[in-house]
Amino acid sequence: MNWTDLKNRADNRATLATLFSQNDTRAQDYSVRHGDMLLDFSKTHIGADDRALLLAMAANAGVEARRADMFSGVKINETEDRAVLHTALRNMGDDDIEVDGEGVMAGVRETRGRMAEFATAVRSGVIKGQGGQITDVVNIGIGGSDLGPAMAVLALAPYCDGPRVHFVSNVDGADIADTLHGLDPATTLVIVASKTFTTIETMTNARTAQAWMGEVVKDTGAQFAALSTAEEKTAEFGIAPSSVFGFEDWVGGRYSLWGPIGLSIMIAVGADDFDAFLRGAYDMDCHFRDAPLDENLPIWLALTGVWNNQGCGHSTRAVLPYDQRLTRLPAYFQQLEMESNGKSVAMDGSSLEVNSGPVVWGEPGTNGQHAFYQLIHQGTRVIPCEFMVAKSGHEEDLAHQHELLVANCLAQSEALMVGRSLEEATGIMAKRGLTGAELDRQARHRVFPGDRPSTTLVYPKLTPFVLGQIIALYEHRVFVEGVMLGINSYDQWGVELGKELANALTPVLRGEASEEGKDSSTRMLLDYLRS
Numbered sequence: 001m002n003w004t005d006l007k008n009r010a011d012n013r014a015t016l017a018t019l020f021s022q023n024d025t026r027a028q029d030y031s032v033r034h035g036d037m038l039l040d041f042s043k044t045h046i047g048a049d050d051r052a053l054l055l056a057m058a059a060n061a062g063v064e065a066r067r068a069d070m071f072s073g074v075k076i077n078e079t080e081d082r083a084v085l086h087t088a089l090r091n092m093g094d095d096d097i098e099v100d101g102e103g104v105m106a107g108v109r110e111t112r113g114r115m116a117e118f119a120t121a122v123r124s125g126v127i128k129g130q131g132g133q134i135t136d137v138v139n140i141g142i143g144g145s146d147l148g149p150a151m152a153v154l155a156l157a158p159y160c161d162g163p164r165v166h167f168v169s170n171v172d173g174a175d176i177a178d179t180l181h182g183l184d185p186a187t188t189l190v191i192v193a194s195k196t197f198t199t200i201e202t203m204t205n206a207r208t209a210q211a212w213m214g215e216v217v218k219d220t221g222a223q224f225a226a227l228s229t230a231e232e233k234t235a236e237f238g239i240a241p242s243s244v245f246g247f248e249d250w251v252g253g254r255y256s257l258w259g260p261i262g263l264s265i266m267i268a269v270g271a272d273d274f275d276a277f278l279r280g281a282y283d284m285d286c287h288f289r290d291a292p293l294d295e296n297l298p299i300w301l302a303l304t305g306v307w308n309n310q311g312c313g314h315s316t317r318a319v320l321p322y323d324q325r326l327t328r329l330p331a332y333f334q335q336l337e338m339e340s341n342g343k344s345v346a347m348d349g350s351s352l353e354v355n356s357g358p359v360v361w362g363e364p365g366t367n368g369q370h371a372f373y374q375l376i377h378q379g380t381r382v383i384p385c386e387f388m389v390a391k392s393g394h395e396e397d398l399a400h401q402h403e404l405l406v407a408n409c410l411a412q413s414e415a416l417m418v419g420r421s422l423e424e425a426t427g428i429m430a431k432r433g434l435t436g437a438e439l440d441r442q443a444r445h446r447v448f449p450g451d452r453p454s455t456t457l458v459y460p461k462l463t464p465f466v467l468g469q470i471i472a473l474y475e476h477r478v479f480v481e482g483v484m485l486g487i488n489s490y491d492q493w494g495v496e497l498g499k500e501l502a503n504a505l506t507p508v509l510r511g512e513a514s515e516e517g518k519d520s521s522t523r524m525l526l527d528y529l530r531s
């Protein structure tokens, strides 16, 4: 990869003001559209030659061939020898996809049908609890078995017309205790969501929920469902096969909300809206697969990321949805992006020459504006910002509030780009009557350096279809960035060491094993906690 050329170009980048002054149609030229969605990347420092270089880098990295491999079931997760086929879970086409010579679509459709039947039966009261109609559903899972459904159920609140859905993830007993508090075990359905069905947090919480329900309910198995690739383990847990929804190892945890792991979403919004969610993702899949690189939304989202991070050296990016219902989206993207591309070893075992994927963080606007935007505008580090906003909200009677929301979103990217010079700040403060040294001192605090990059994604309205498009857009951006880095975006070995050490420390904390061999800091902390 031509990382040196990219860094050279980024080091010699023109300012945003210059780029805009040189091109009257920059906004149109440096934005891409798909359907009713618009991605504006004109407020990044990418110029005409940089654009050509970035596109050439994507092409040279083999993004197109790798993309075809992913969609067709080639085992691109090479360290685990697995295909990467979350796209099959939302494939609405007639084509089959083969893994190891076997078609997968019949199984996908069958499971989707079973999920719809189950969700509809729960929603309509055909599947009941001991105490009657299910009023509450508790999804117990962590990471990809929690973040996606939790994010989507909140995002789709206007469509939620089923039982209340709750999410428990943390092994901290506070999480399950607070969630179960006030629920009626006789009308609660517990969904144990775990790809492996071995994750310590999930299995511990599942047993706690089972004991809680067992105090009241005779047949707890009838009020439990399981979502997992390990169907024999779900049987050991006592869950009836009719309430088990299996999937294959070619679905990664953080890519799994499209299939059985999305059951809680389906129960919340109903099978038709879940179907619309899948259709939105499929629509983005088709766009990603078919649109030329230069007109492709996921490609450009990825290339702005590569430019900002590997080119300019900005190692974090803020995701800033101006959409309160996307409150959990930054956390979801943290797993999606950081677990996928937080790696320093390339597929061939060599070390990366450039930064791995960025630190992703964020909060919805306008809340963030009154918290951390100070640093984004005037801090010493440059933080590329990814703004997101809907053309319209669901609250038609509160359209004036939506206007304020949109104005704030646009104002932030404008302020980041335009900034405020010392001269302008001096003029403002002079009008307020300041003079001399005090005028100079006060004006300096009010300078905004500007020239700070951002992208803005505009979507029509946060419907199930649009949410599906947005999530798939980001999944594919992660894919493209991963291919350009030459890494495997689909394993997660980096989470293993901590798990192993936690398993070894639990008996030490209980006094059942010795702390010998532990470093002195860990020993001191153990002693302090046990004392």
Ligand code: F6P
Pocket (backbone or CB within 6 Å): 142, 143, 144, 145, 193, 194, 195, 196, 197, 198, 199, 202, 253, 254, 339, 492, 495
């Ligand atoms: O520890 C990381 C991880 O394996 C994630 O990749 C995954 O989403 C999460 O744990 C939960 O795993 P499971 O669904 O197998 O319980």
